[in-house]
Amino acid sequence: MISFPKPDVAQFLKTFAIGDFSVSPDESQVVFSTNLSGKYNLWAMNLPSQFPVQLTFKDQACQGLLYDKQGRFIVAGFDTDGDENTQFYALPLQGGTVKQIVNNKKTRNFFPILSEDGTKLYYTSAKGNPSFFNVFSLDLESGHEEKISEGKDASTYLYALSPEETCKLYYRHFSNTYTLMNVKKGEEDMLITPQTDEQHTVNDAVFVSESLIYLLTDYNEDFTYLASFDVDKKKFTKIKALENESFNTVKYDKGNNLLYLSSEKGVVDHLYQFDLATGDLVRVDAPCSIIEKLIVAKSGAAYVLGRSATKPHNIYKYDNNEWEALTHYAVPGVAEKDLVEPDIVTYASYDGLKIEALFFKAKPENDNGEIVYWPHGGPQAAERKFFRASFQFLLNHGYSIFVPNFRGSTGYGLKFSKMVEGDWGNGPRLDNVAALDWLIDEGYAEKGNILLMGGSYGGYMALLLHGRHADYFKAVVDIFGPSDLFSFINSVPEDWKPVMDQWVGNPERDREKLIEFSPITYLDSMTKPMLVIQGANDPRVVKEESDQIVQALQGKGRDVEYMLLEDEGHGFSKKENEIAVYEKILSFLNKFSNKKVNV
Numbered sequence: 391m392i393s394f395p396k397p398d399v400a401q402f403l404k405t406f407a408i409g410d411f412s413v414s415p416d417e418s419q420v421v422f423s424t425n426l427s428g429k430y431n432l433w434a435m436n437l438p439s440q441f442p443v444q445l446t447f448k449d450q451a452c453q454g455l456l457y458d459k460q461g462r463f464i465v466a467g468f469d470t471d472g473d474e475n476t477q478f479y480a481l482p483l484q485g486g487t488v489k490q491i492v493n494n495k496k497t498r499n500f501f502p503i504l505s506e507d508g509t510k511l512y513y514t515s516a517k518g519n520p521s522f523f524n525v526f527s528l529d530l531e532s533g534h535e536e537k538i539s540e541g542k543d544a545s546t547y548l549y550a551l552s553p554e555e556t557c558k559l560y561y562r563h564f565s566n567t568y569t570l571m572n573v574k575k576g577e578e579d580m581l582i583t584p585q586t587d588e589q590h591t592v593n594d595a596v597f598v599s600e601s602l603i604y605l606l607t608d609y610n611e612d613f614t615y616l617a618s619f620d621v622d623k624k625k626f627t628k629i630k631a632l633e634n635e636s637f638n639t640v641k642y643d644k645g646n647n648l649l650y651l652s653s654e655k656g657v658v659d660h661l662y663q664f665d666l667a668t669g670d671l672v673r674v675d676a677p678c679s680i681i682e683k684l685i686v687a688k689s690g691a692a693y694v695l696g697r698s699a700t701k702p703h704n705i706y707k708y709d710n711n712e713w714e715a716l717t718h719y720a721v722p723g724v725a726e727k728d729l730v731e732p733d734i735v736t737y738a739s740y741d742g743l744k745i746e747a748l749f750f751k752a753k754p755e756n757d758n759g760e761i762v763y764w765p766h767g768g769p770q771a772a773e774r775k776f777f778r779a780s781f782q783f784l785l786n787h788g789y790s791i792f793v794p795n796f797r798g799s800t801g802y803g804l805k806f807s808k809m810v811e812g813d814w815g816n817g818p819r820l821d822n823v824a825a826l827d828w829l830i831d832e833g834y835a836e837k838g839n840i841l842l843m844g845g846s847y848g849g850y851m852a853l854l855l856h857g858r859h860a861d862y863f864k865a866v867v868d869i870f871g872p873s874d875l876f877s878f879i880n881s882v883p884e885d886w887k888p889v890m891d892q893w894v895g896n897p898e899r900d901r902e903k904l905i906e907f908s909p910i911t912y913l914d915s916m917t918k919p920m921l922v923i924q925g926a927n928d929p930r931v932v933k934e935e936s937d938q939i940v941q942a943l944q945g946k947g948r949d950v951e952y953m954l955l956e957d958e959g960h961g962f963s964k965k966e967n968e969i970a971v972y973e974k975i976l977s978f979l980n981k982f983s984n985k986k987v988n989v
């Protein structure tokens with residue numbers, strides 16, 4: 391029998407992803423943004439056919455995707471090569487001709503919302519107010535545009551309209567752990583959570599009538615619960631909480647008088663139906679461990695975009711108590727059983743704080759004995775049970791991967807998430823050191839023999855661990871990590887700047903701390919070979935953050951390779967680039983593998 395070689399990097403990375411999706415009002419079409427052609431474009435399935443047809447050829451990732459409420463056209467946002475300056479376009483249901491409807495060059499635009507009759511597009515924009523944003527109403531027939539709201543003390547987004555459009559809901563982002571919503575009815579402006587000086591978040595809300603809103607908030611609690619706000623009575627009511635679990639999405643099923651709720655519990659998500667008449671909350675078994683988007687159609691059918699550790703992005707439909715997969719993405723030629731499901735482990739940090747981590751162990755037949763240590767990005771994010779082609783191909787090539795949800799991560803309550811604020815380089819760093827010691831004590835790794843790799847905040851942490859604890863590692867990969875917190879604070883998008891004080895620190899007030907927390911302070915001890923990867927258009931962690939650390943280390947004669955991607959931002963959206971990046975990473979790591987890899 392003929393034998394075939396092991397799957398290579400390209401094969402794993404030819405697993406396609408889905409960035410966003412929407413369902414037409416009559417449920418006859420599903421549109422989704424996917425990299426099926428190697429670059430992100432919109433594709434559609436004209437149901438019941440699941441054969442996808444390509445609608446756009448812009449080769450750009452989509453942000454903001456919705457149908458006209460009468461199902462006559464689609465609105466989609468695209469940026470250019472990762473610059474995050476999203477502009478809006480309208481297109482016919484069968485694609486082809488795309489018409490640009492918002493063209494605010496070099497400006498960030500967000501959250502398109504169409505009026506019920508499809509004549510008006512509401513959107514939030516940095517135009518004229520780069521820190522706090524303005525909201526515009528654009529008449530799609532005449533092209534006349536009106537500013538309807540001006541953000542003042544926080545980035546302010548138009549979030550939703552009531553069914554008859556008499557109320558507008560605004561979302562205000564003061565920091566990642568302090569977000570409020572206000573409802574505006576005529577000239578009256580009301581907060582939908584009680585007034586307090588205690589920081590809390592409102593992370594989703596839905597109108598079920600002109601005057602009743604259901605919202606998800608952690609006001610007065612650590613985990614996000616379901617509450618309601620009656621606009622006429624100005625009354626907030628707590629409805630339903632779960633233990634150590636935060637609701638993060640709420641959708642309304644009018645026909646069945648139900649709410650669909652998704653929740654976050656550590657490294658997995660759950661899905662529920664909440665009966666508004668009886669108050670019963672029923673868990674619905676989801677076909678994936680992470681729910682990235684939930685849509686409830688007028689018919690009551692629910693649509694989910696989700697993924698699991700061993701299953702890439704797919705769209706599923708839930709109807710009559712049954713799930714149907716509408717897309718069938720998988721790793722080409724690799725069975726799910728040959729992919730690795732992570733173990734969930736818990737270890738105690740330096741101060742006794744319990745930290746949850748995912749440990750992906752290479753299968754014995756592949757294992758090369760190497761450990762890749764991956765601090766996640768965000769930092770107010772988490773590594774969860776979701777598919778990463780990059781992890782699965784490294785595992786297939788023998789590398790085990792350890793990922794801790796250090797303090798500051800999401801999924802463990804508001805207090806835990808706040809623990810990184812103003813403390814980028816101490817508590818979270820020591821949680822990482824405790825994880826490294828745990829790996830050594832448990833016999834999984836040896837000091838000095840660990841491979842360190844991270845992206846964004848994870849890249850920052852990789853640089854900082856390299857600078858302060860180089861003796862644990864033999865080589866380091868930094869993917870667009872901030873290298874100097876002073877220059878990082880100065881170069882982030884304008885709307886992030888008001889957040890930096892609480893999130894990272896103030897360059898004057900916290901000068902000593904920011905020096906201590908900046909990787910560039912520790913150049914002398916960064917002695918291990920490094921690979922640095924950066925997207926030239928990254929607006930979050932700009933190219934200069936990588937340029938400066940590479941130049942400084944190369945100036946000292948250190949072994950540092952630099953890979954710059956001209957047409958990418960904060961991530962690798964084009965298959966060709968993604969494959970080149972991970973081929974580079976694999977060959978870099980293979981140089982340090984004790985057991986020569988059988989490729």
Ligand SMILES: CC(=O)N[C@@H](C)C(=O)N[C@@H](C)C(=O)N[C@@H](C)C(=O)O
Nearest residue numbers: 566767768769846847848886889930
């Ligand atoms: C709403 C928002 O974008 N807030 C930002 C301050 C934020 O938290 N951004 C992160 C998602 C982010 O991009 N962080 C970088 C540094 C990363 O680690 O990916």
